[in-house]
Amino acid sequence: MHRETVFIGFGSNVGDRIDFCDRAVTLLSLLPHSQVVGVSLLYESEPVNDHAQPGDGWFLNGVVQLETDVTPKSLLSILREIERSLGRDEEDRSGPRTIDLDILFYDQLIINEPDLVVPHPRMHQRRFVLMPLSELDPLFVHPILHRTSSQLLAEVGKQPEVRLLFPQPSTRYGSRQACSPPPGS
Numbered sequence: 474m475h476r477e478t479v480f481i482g483f484g485s486n487v488g489d490r491i492d493f494c495d496r497a498v499t500l501l502s503l504l505p506h507s508q509v510v511g512v513s514l515l516y517e518s519e520p521v522n523d524h525a526q527p528g529d530g531w532f533l534n535g536v537v538q539l540e541t542d543v544t545p546k547s548l549l550s551i552l553r554e555i556e557r558s559l560g561r562d563e564e565d566r567s568g569p570r571t572i573d574l575d576i577l578f579y580d581q582l583i584i585n586e587p588d589l590v591v592p593h594p595r596m597h598q599r600r601f602v603l604m605p606l607s608e609l610d611p612l613f614v615h616p617i618l619h620r621t622s623s624q625l626l627a628e629v630g631k632q633p634e635v636r637l638l639f640p641q642p643s644t645r646y647g648s649r650q651a652c653s654p655p656p657g658s
């Protein structure tokens with residue numbers, strides 16, 4: 474079966490941020506027709522008020538790498554479902570968020586639809602995305618900019634600040650090895 478490589482960015486800046494990130498990764502690992510093949514470390518980043526007003530809380534951010542044959546549209550609605558189940562405030566989507574899930578890349582696909590733009594249009598300007606992404610796949614090529622994630626990271630501004638969370642939580646899902654594929658898959 475042919476599966477696409479997908480990168481999903483996650484972020485949380487309110488409440489028990491580690492727990493929200495952990496639950497989001499766990500829910501992603503349970504998706505049918507999909508397998509989580511990588512989870513980045515957790516990064517802490519200063520909130521950016523570029524187009525949203527997420528408040529003062531620092532974010533925890535990371536990236537999940539998925540092999541999947543769920544279509545981009547279905548994946549987006551699954552992500553929104555997970556956001557809802559983790560208590561994201563639908564009335565104030567641009568405010569502080571328990572969890573934000575974004576499709577960064579869907580293999581080399583380019584999508585320009587009103588509710589879905591892939592690659593994510595702001596990812597290459599965001600250090601908090603490029604750091605965990607480069608950790609997982611430094612040579613993944615952006616299908617529009619034709620630059621690898623590590624090149625994009627080298628070119629992005631040093632501000633606002635992003636740092637590795639230290640210490641990393643020891644119990645988080647992502648610190649364990651991804652499970653091996655079922656036999657015959």
Ligand code: ADP
Binds near residue numbers: 566
């Ligand atoms: P942001 O993540 O940019 O702060 P939201 O999480 O509130 O903003 O997302 C707003 C809308 O962005 C979502 O309803 C979704 O339809 C749309 N969207 C467009 N492209 C993407 C993408 N690649 N990943 C996730 N959402 C996207």
Ligand code: MG
Binds near residue numbers: 573574575
């Ligand atoms: Mg989002």
